[in-house]
Amino acid sequence: MNMSHMDIIDRQSLVREPRVVIVGAGFGGLRAAHALRNAPVQITVIDRNNHHLFQPLLYQVATAGLSPADISAPIRAILREQKNTTVLMAEVTGIDTARRLVLAEEQATPERRTIPYDYLIIATGASHSYFGHDQWAPFAPGLKSIVDATNLRRKILLAFEAAEMESDPERQKELLTFVLVGAGPTGVEMAGSIAELAHKALAKDFRNIDPRAARIILVEASPRILAAFPENMAKKAHKALNHLGVEVRTHASVQEITEDGVIIAGEFLPTRTVIWTAGVTASPAGRWLHANVDRSGHVEVNADLSVPGYPEIFVIGDTARVMQDGKPLPGVAPVAMQEGIYVASVIARRVAGEEEPGPFQYRNKGNLATVGRSFGLADVGRVQLDGFIGWLLWLVVHIVYLIGFRNRAVVLFQWAWAYLTFQRGARLITFNIPSEVMRKELQKELV
Amino acid sequence: MNMSHMDIIDRQSLVREPRVVIVGAGFGGLRAAHALRNAPVQITVIDRNNHHLFQPLLYQVATAGLSPADISAPIRAILREQKNTTVLMAEVTGIDTARRLVLAEEQATPERRTIPYDYLIIATGASHSYFGHDQWAPFAPGLKSIVDATNLRRKILLAFEAAEMESDPERQKELLTFVLVGAGPTGVEMAGSIAELAHKALAKDFRNIDPRAARIILVEASPRILAAFPENMAKKAHKALNHLGVEVRTHASVQEITEDGVIIAGEFLPTRTVIWTAGVTASPAGRWLHANVDRSGHVEVNADLSVPGYPEIFVIGDTARVMQDGKPLPGVAPVAMQEGIYVASVIARRVAGEEEPGPFQYRNKGNLATVGRSFGLADVGRVQLDGFIGWLLWLVVHIVYLIGFRNRAVVLFQWAWAYLTFQRGARLITFNIPSEVMRKELQKELV
Numbered sequence: 014m015n016m017s018h019m020d021i022i023d024r025q026s027l028v029r030e031p032r033v034v035i036v037g038a039g040f041g042g043l044r045a046a047h048a049l050r051n052a053p054v055q056i057t058v059i060d061r062n063n064h065h066l067f068q069p070l071l072y073q074v075a076t077a078g079l080s081p082a083d084i085s086a087p088i089r090a091i092l093r094e095q096k097n098t099t100v101l102m103a104e105v106t107g108i109d110t111a112r113r114l115v116l117a118e119e120q121a122t123p124e125r126r127t128i129p130y131d132y133l134i135i136a137t138g139a140s141h142s143y144f145g146h147d148q149w150a151p152f153a154p155g156l157k158s159i160v161d162a163t164n165l166r167r168k169i170l171l172a173f174e175a176a177e178m179e180s181d182p183e184r185q186k187e188l189l190t191f192v193l194v195g196a197g198p199t200g201v202e203m204a205g206s207i208a209e210l211a212h213k214a215l216a217k218d219f220r221n222i223d224p225r226a227a228r229i230i231l232v233e234a235s236p237r238i239l240a241a242f243p244e245n246m247a248k249k250a251h252k253a254l255n256h257l258g259v260e261v262r263t264h265a266s267v268q269e270i271t272e273d274g275v276i277i278a279g280e281f282l283p284t285r286t287v288i289w290t291a292g293v294t295a296s297p298a299g300r301w302l303h304a305n306v307d308r309s310g311h312v313e314v315n316a317d318l319s320v321p322g323y324p325e326i327f328v329i330g331d332t333a334r335v336m337q338d339g340k341p342l343p344g345v346a347p348v349a350m351q352e353g354i355y356v357a358s359v360i361a362r363r364v365a366g367e368e369e370p371g372p373f374q375y376r377n378k379g380n381l382a383t384v385g386r387s388f389g390l391a392d393v394g395r396v397q398l399d400g401f402i403g404w405l406l407w408l409v410v411h412i413v414y415l416i417g418f419r420n421r422a423v424v425l426f427q428w429a430w431a432y433l434t435f436q437r438g439a440r441l442i443t444f445n446i447p448s449e450v451m452r453k454e455l456q457k458e459l460v
Numbered sequence: 461m462n463m464s465h466m467d468i469i470d471r472q473s474l475v476r477e478p479r480v481v482i483v484g485a486g487f488g489g490l491r492a493a494h495a496l497r498n499a500p501v502q503i504t505v506i507d508r509n510n511h512h513l514f515q516p517l518l519y520q521v522a523t524a525g526l527s528p529a530d531i532s533a534p535i536r537a538i539l540r541e542q543k544n545t546t547v548l549m550a551e552v553t554g555i556d557t558a559r560r561l562v563l564a565e566e567q568a569t570p571e572r573r574t575i576p577y578d579y580l581i582i583a584t585g586a587s588h589s590y591f592g593h594d595q596w597a598p599f600a601p602g603l604k605s606i607v608d609a610t611n612l613r614r615k616i617l618l619a620f621e622a623a624e625m626e627s628d629p630e631r632q633k634e635l636l637t638f639v640l641v642g643a644g645p646t647g648v649e650m651a652g653s654i655a656e657l658a659h660k661a662l663a664k665d666f667r668n669i670d671p672r673a674a675r676i677i678l679v680e681a682s683p684r685i686l687a688a689f690p691e692n693m694a695k696k697a698h699k700a701l702n703h704l705g706v707e708v709r710t711h712a713s714v715q716e717i718t719e720d721g722v723i724i725a726g727e728f729l730p731t732r733t734v735i736w737t738a739g740v741t742a743s744p745a746g747r748w749l750h751a752n753v754d755r756s757g758h759v760e761v762n763a764d765l766s767v768p769g770y771p772e773i774f775v776i777g778d779t780a781r782v783m784q785d786g787k788p789l790p791g792v793a794p795v796a797m798q799e800g801i802y803v804a805s806v807i808a809r810r811v812a813g814e815e816e817p818g819p820f821q822y823r824n825k826g827n828l829a830t831v832g833r834s835f836g837l838a839d840v841g842r843v844q845l846d847g848f849i850g851w852l853l854w855l856v857v858h859i860v861y862l863i864g865f866r867n868r869a870v871v872l873f874q875w876a877w878a879y880l881t882f883q884r885g886a887r888l889i890t891f892n893i894p895s896e897v898m899r900k901e902l903q904k905e906l907v
Contacts (some may be wrong), residue, residue: 019897020595062889062890063617063621063888063889064888064889066889080527080528080529080886080888081527081531081888082527082886082887082888083527085885085888087665087888089662089665090665090887093664093665094664099667100667101625102621102889108708119616119621119622119625120618120621120889121622121624121625122618122622122626124625131528159888159890169905170510171567171568172568174510174549174566174567174568175566175568175569177569178548178566178569178571178573179569214603215536217540217541218534218537218538218540219538222548232855333639353513355598363522422873423870423873423874426869426870427871430869438535439527439529440510440511440537440866441510441511441529441532441606442510442511442549442567443507443528443610444804445606450838457552
């Protein structure tokens with residue numbers, strides 16, 4: 014009996030379970046994996062990090078309220094009990110749609126690797142975009158990863174240290190001016206949090222400066238802040254920001270950002286700290302697939318979230334452009350999660366030989382945002398809450414969705430502590446100089 | 461009336477309070493500052509970091525048990541209410557003993573700065589030393605700073621990720637072999653903690669490897685581990701390590717460390733992870749002062765901890781060589797703290813025109829160490845405790861000494877959580893690539 018290599022592979026493929034590859038362990042990817050936990054499939058979850066990141070709280074890390082580990086959970090630990098699932102820590106570099114292979118580079122080794130799929134779910138998120146002004150990037154960092162957050166934390170805390178050292182009052186003022194570009198939820202939350210850091214937590218910690226004199230300026234090109242919220246609620250948030258000492262400038266577009274400051278609506282504003290909380294651009298999945306993308310790189314998908322021409326490939330979350338009621342769905346966690354669950358059901362039904370579900374339909378359960386430590390906004394269907402009640406709802410929702418009991422408990426404790434005392438637990442300035450380097454320098458000097 | 465510039469300075473110096481400069485906000489420096497809180501002096505505390513680091517728990521950060529912020533506290537916050545004290549975040553580069561100036565570079569700005577002193581306390585600690593084998597440094601990192609700890613954490617966690625990807629069983633074994641060089645308290649605590657990480661916390665998280673098969677090898681050149689403890693207690697710790705699955709090799713000196721492994725007592729042991737927990741070298745204070753130092757750079761001091769020839773300069777903690785009963789005092793926190801308090805009293809009395817206290821005398825209140833999550837050693841005078849009781853004492857002492865209520869509470873909670881579940885809260889692998897860089901790459905690809 015003689016059997017060629019190809020024969021063996023073909024026979025194996027007849028009996029093996031379908032392979033589902035999920036790229037990205039964000040809200041969408043993890044939900045899809047979870048929804049397929051009992052399906053007769055072999056799942057591989059690929060992420061370049063070893064942890065799921067709870068991105069809505071990233072601004073808390075950047076403003077020294079929480080530690081990186083408080084808003085992260087190891088992907089392997091989350092999927093530990095899910096026996097049909099393997100986790101791969103690797104950076105995806107492309108997709109061979111003809112041979113149905115994901116191309117990736119392992120993070121722990123220099124090896125390349127190809128991962129075969131029968132179904133592919135792409136949930137690779139988005140990055141920030143400077144709308145064609147990439148030269149602004151070094152002066153106006155954004156907030157998408159843990160490294161971004163700890164870099165921003167260092168930048169903000171060092172501005173106060175530098176101001177304390179400075180004798181020229183003009184330069185002191187520049188150092189204590191913080192400009193945030195873009196008044197969506199992240200910009201609003203970040204501005205409120207910096208204001209509280211400066212005006213409360215750091216208030217008595219310096220001798221030559223008064224951190225309460227710090228200016229926090231939130232700049233927005235459109236007529237008002239928080240475009241996703243009804244106008245009356247955005248107005249209340251605007252007032253709450255003012256109350257915290259944040260200057261809000263609407264109708265004001267940024268024309269230039271340099272090392273020395275920003276030009277806003279024709280006026281030069283000297284500052285050393287600009288934070289980018291405006292546009293995003295989707296991950297390069299569109300290029301991997303040679304698919305149609307919009308201006309921001311979002312992949313256009315069918316009604317079942319599959320990519321035109323590739324019924325076995327699905328794109329979800331911030332990477333996809335999903336139209337509903339004539340508008341694209343926003344890049345928020347609930348959209349990604351509902352899409353992940355939907356796509357899992359499409360795959361499960363196809364594998365079972367059942368009819369596919371109807372087209373994807375997003376059910377908007379509401380919008381939440383917070384301004385500082387006691388003012389929240391909740392726009393939940395016909396119910397609108399603001400003030401302390403809105404803040405409590407925001408808190409509960411965010412705590413409940415923090416993956417892992419430990420994270421929930423630690424974050425709750427940190428918040429309670431910060432709330433009662435106005436202190437910040439994670440006021441840590443770290444540099445990337447390992448002490449070996451330091452030690453070598455020292456030993457050179459010692460002899 | 462005509463008055464020269466010099467006259468003005470001299471007149472001012474007659475009325476102003478004496479200036480005390482403290483370099484280093486570790487255990488010794490902070491205790492000295494605190495002890496001078498009511499003295500009629502102007503204190504400047506200089507540190508290159510903005511935070512005090514609770515070094516005895518650094519191994520917990522390296523093994524993913526705690527977050528960096530849990531074992532750190534901002535120096536400014538600690539000294540906030542101490543009105544006679546200013547904090548300066550700067551790296552000291554030298555001392556002008558003739559003009560009584562500390563030379564420093566600010567951390568937040570590129571500026572140089574000179575800080576005049578009437579009394580100077582040097583408490584700059586120590587770094588690790590490879591005993592003349594500096595070429596080992598890249599392959600056997602040590603543990604002295606937060607960056608060291610997060611780098612080690614990444615290295616350890618990535619070893620498991622790489623092993624999971626590896627198909628060659630021999631290379632898998634190499635990746636799952638962890639060698640610690642030096643069985644003092646840090647080596648013993650770290651070995652126990654890695655053993656628990658591998659054998660408990662990660663046990664079920666992988667599909668291709670069994671982390672319980674990981675080898676943790678603790679190497680010690682001398683005849684036994686924990687030289688600072690009585691022999692019978694060290695024996696018990698040795699057994700407790702074995703019980704956790706740690707291989708202990710005493711009488712075994714390390715002859716070579718390379719990228720591929722270590723040579724211990726003539727035998728080559730292939731491994732990718734070697735951790736240096738052996739010798740230390742003092743900070744370069746000796747060179748700044750042109751003072752006599754021992755082989756490891758510790759500054760020789762008088763009985764009142766002042767530097768011979770400079771009665772106004774004191775050296776304390778890990779930087780000083782203080783002899784007692786014919787032996788140098790060990791580089792541990794209690795020694796540094798008692799020395800800080802003593803030196804503060806010397807200065808306070810001199811300022812008040814009172815007689816100096818007698819020579820410094822260290823009162824040893826005991827030694828503590830821990831092996832894993834439930835075995836501790838406490839050698840407290842005539843009382844010796846080991847096992848769970850010893851561990852509880854270790855826990856209480858470390859919690860009590862953690863500066864800041866928040867840190868205490870968070871650490872207690874994290875430990876309780878880790879204790880009850882064997883989980884690790886800070887299993888975070890972070891790279892130093894900001895997402896701007898990533899984003900630029902993405903946008904290049906998108907077009």
